Amino acid sequence: MPVIEATSLTKQYPRVVALDSLDLSIGDGVTGLVGANGAGKSTLIKILLGLVPATSGSAAVLGYDVGSQGAQIRAGVGYMPEHDCLPADVSASDFVVHMAQMSGLPHTAARERAADVLRHVGLAEERYRVMGGYSTGMKQRAKLAQALVHDPRLVLLDEPTNGLDPAARDDMLELVRKIGHDFGISVLVTSHLLGELERISDHVVVLDAGRMLRASATAEFTQSTGLLLVEVAGGRADQDRMGQALVDAGLAARPHGDMIEVDATDPSVHDVIRDVACDLGFGLVRMQQHHRRIEDVFREGEAGRVQPA
Amino acid sequence: MSNPPETVGAGGVIHDIGYRPYAGPRLGEGPVALSLFLTGLRNCYGLGRSGRSKVLPLLLLVLMVLPALILVAVMVQTHASEQLLPYPRYPMVTQVLVLVFVAAQAPALISRDLRFRTITLYLARPMRRSTYVLVRLASLTTAVFILLVAPLLLLLVGGILADLDTWGQLRAFLEAAAAVLVLAAVLAGLSGLVAAISTKRGIAVAAVIVVLLVSYTVVSALQNVAASQHATTLAQAVGLFSPFTLIDGLQHWVFGTAASTEAPPASTGMGVVFLLVTAALLAALVGAMLARYRKVVAV
Numbered sequence: 001m002p003v004i005e006a007t008s009l010t011k012q013y014p015r016v017v018a019l020d021s022l023d024l025s026i027g028d029g030v031t032g033l034v035g036a037n038g039a040g041k042s043t044l045i046k047i048l049l050g051l052v053p054a055t056s057g058s059a060a061v062l063g064y065d066v067g068s069q070g071a072q073i074r075a076g077v078g079y080m081p082e083h084d085c086l087p088a089d090v091s092a093s094d095f096v097v098h099m100a101q102m103s104g105l106p107h108t109a110a111r112e113r114a115a116d117v118l119r120h121v122g123l124a125e126e127r128y129r130v131m132g133g134y135s136t137g138m139k140q141r142a143k144l145a146q147a148l149v150h151d152p153r154l155v156l157l158d159e160p161t162n163g164l165d166p167a168a169r170d171d172m173l174e175l176v177r178k179i180g181h182d183f184g185i186s187v188l189v190t191s192h193l194l195g196e197l198e199r200i201s202d203h204v205v206v207l208d209a210g211r212m213l214r215a216s217a218t219a220e221f222t223q224s225t226g227l228l229l230v231e232v233a234g235g236r237a238d239q240d241r242m243g244q245a246l247v248d249a250g251l252a253a254r255p256h257g258d259m260i261e262v263d264a265t266d267p268s269v270h271d272v273i274r275d276v277a278c279d280l281g282f283g284l285v286r287m288q289q290h291h292r293r294i295e296d297v298f299r300e301g302e303a304g305r306v307q308p309a
Numbered sequence: 310m311s312n313p314p315e316t317v318g319a320g321g322v323i324h325d326i327g328y329r330p331y332a333g334p335r336l337g338e339g340p341v342a343l344s345l346f347l348t349g350l351r352n353c354y355g356l357g358r359s360g361r362s363k364v365l366p367l368l369l370l371v372l373m374v375l376p377a378l379i380l381v382a383v384m385v386q387t388h389a390s391e392q393l394l395p396y397p398r399y400p401m402v403t404q405v406l407v408l409v410f411v412a413a414q415a416p417a418l419i420s421r422d423l424r425f426r427t428i429t430l431y432l433a434r435p436m437r438r439s440t441y442v443l444v445r446l447a448s449l450t451t452a453v454f455i456l457l458v459a460p461l462l463l464l465l466v467g468g469i470l471a472d473l474d475t476w477g478q479l480r481a482f483l484e485a486a487a488a489v490l491v492l493a494a495v496l497a498g499l500s501g502l503v504a505a506i507s508t509k510r511g512i513a514v515a516a517v518i519v520v521l522l523v524s525y526t527v528v529s530a531l532q533n534v535a536a537s538q539h540a541t542t543l544a545q546a547v548g549l550f551s552p553f554t555l556i557d558g559l560q561h562w563v564f565g566t567a568a569s570t571e572a573p574p575a576s577t578g579m580g581v582v583f584l585l586v587t588a589a590l591l592a593a594l595v596g597a598m599l600a601r602y603r604k605v606v607a608v
Contacts, residue, residue: 077433146430
C-alpha cells in the first residue's frame with residue numbers, strides 16, 4: 001500500500017492554483033519532493049496533514065482520507081515545518097517531552113523517547129538549554145526531534161537543510177537518510193536543491209507550478225550513461241592532446257569540462273585509454289564511469305524553474 | 310543500524326543500540342488535553358520555562374499572599390472577632406497585582422505559541438483546534454484563580470486558628486472562592502483574547518493593562534459622579550463595564566456580601582442583568598477566541 005496517494009488533487013486559492021490535478025503515489029523509503037519556491041510543496045504538505053481542505057480530488061495518507069480522518073493521519077505522521085516553530089524560553093528536552101505527550105505518549109514513555117530521539121538527532125548537553133540561544137543547526141535538530149518523538153510511520157520534512165552551513169547540511173542529510181533506511185520510517189523530504197535529494201532519496205517527485213513534472217526512482221535519473229570520464233595529469237593543453245590521441249586511436253571522445261568524455265562501447269576501451277596515456281607519457285589521474293546527476297536530467301529542459309544545486 | 314561503539318575513556322564503552330520503535334500505549338484526546346492543561350498551568354508560573362520567566366509570577370503570588378499573612382497575624386494578636394478585611398473585598402484591594410499577572414502571563418501563554426509559530430506543531434498533532442483553545446483558556450483561568458484564592462485560603466486558616474466561627478468562615482470563603490473563580494474566568498478570557506489578537510508581547514501586555522485598568526478607573530469615577538447626582542440606577546449599570554466591578558456586584562447580589570464599589574446592584578432586576586451580562590461576556594469571549602483560532606493558518 002502506498003504511504004501517500006493523491007488523485008487529481010487540486011487546491012485553488014482565490015488568485016492562484018497551488019495544486020493542479022496532482023496524481024501521486026509515494027511508497028516506503030525516502031522520497032524527495034523537489035520544486036522551486038511556490039511550486040506547491042508546502043500546500044501539498046498542509047493538505048496531507050488534513051489541515052487545509054483540498055478544493056477537489058482526494059488524497060490518502062497511511063490509508064486514511066485527508067478530508068475526514070485528519071486526526072488519525074496526524075497521530076501517525078511527524079511534521080517538521082520549514083519555518084521557526086520553537087518557543088525561545090523552553091529547553092529542547094522539556095519541549096520534546098511535551099510534544100511527545102501531545103501525541104498521546106504517557107509521561108514516562110515521553111521522557112524516554114525524547115532522550116532517545118535527541119541523541120539520534122545529535123543534541124547533546126545543549127538539550128538542557130533554552131532554545132532561544134540555539135544556532136540554526138541546533139534548531140533544525142530540535143525540530144526534527146519533535147517530529148520523530150512519537151515514532152511516526154511517516155515524517156514530512158519541509159526543507160530540513162534550509163539555512164544550514166555545508167557541514168551541518170551534510171549531517172542533516174545523513175540523518176534523513178538514516179530515518180528512511182535504518183529507522184524504518186517513511187520520509188517525504190522537500191527541497192529546492194536537487195543535488196541534496198539525489199544523495200539520499202530512493203524516489204524523486206518534481207513539482208512545478210502545482211503540477212507533477214516527473215516522478216521516478218532516483219536510480220533511473222542517475223543511471224550509468226555508458227560513458228567514461230578520463231583525466232590525465234597536466235593542464236588544459238595536455239588534456240586536449242590526450243583527447244586528440246584518443247580520437248586518433250579510433251575512440252569517440254570529446255571534452256567534458258576539464259576532463260575527457262569517452263564512449264565506453266566495450267571493456268577494451270579501458271585498455272586503449274591506458275595504452276594511449278602510456279605512449280604519450282601522461283600520468284592517468286582518473287578513469288571512471290560517468291553517472292548522470294538529477295540536475296543533468298532537468299537541465300535537459302524539463303524544469304526550467306528548478307534551481308540546480 | 311550498527312554504528313561502531315564510542316569509547317568514553319577508561320574502559321567504559323557506550324554501545325549505540327540504534328533506533329527503537331515505540332510500541333507502548335497512545336492516549337486519547339482527554340489525557341492529551343490534561344497534559345496540555347497542566348503544562349500550560351505550570352508555564353503560567355514560569356515552571357518549565359527559563360529562570361527569568363519565574364520571577365514575576367512567583368513574586369506576584371508572594372505579594373498577593375503577603376497582606377493576608379499580615380492581616381491574619383494582626384487578627385490573631387488583637388483577638389479580633391471578625392476578619393479585618395472581608396473575603397469578598399480582597400480581590401478588589403489587590404486588583405493591581407491581579408492585573409499585572411494577567412497582563413504578563415496571558416501573552417506568555419497565548420501569544421507565545423502564535424509568535425513562535427509553535428501553534429503549527431500543535432495543529433499537526435491529533436488534538437482538535439477547539440480543544441487547544443479551550444485548554445489554554447482553562448490553564449490561564451486556573452492560574453489566575455490560584456493567585457486569587459491563595460490569600461483567601463490563608464485568611465480562612467487564620468480565621469479558624471483565631472477561633473472565629475468555623476462554619477461562618479468556611480461559608481464566606483466558599484462564596485468568595487466561587488466569585489473569584491468567575492472573576493478569573495472573565496479576566497483570563499479578556500486577556501487571552503487580547504493576547505491572541507496582538508501577538509507582539511509588549512503590545513499585548515499594554516493592551517491588557519489598558520483594557521482592565523482604564524475600564525476600572527472610568528467605571529469607578531463614573532459611579533462616584535452618578536451616585537453623587539443620586540442617579541442610582543445609572544451608577545449601578547455603569548458597574549457592568551469593568552470586570553472587577555461586574556463580579557463584585559454579582560457576588561454582592563448573589564451572596565449578599567459587602568460590596569467594594571460605590572453602587573452595587575440593589576434591585577433583583579439589576580442583579581439579573583449583572584448575572585446575564587457575566588454569562589454573555591464569558592460566552593462571547595470564548596466564542597471570539599475560537600473564531601480567532603479558526604483563522605490561524607497552520608504551517
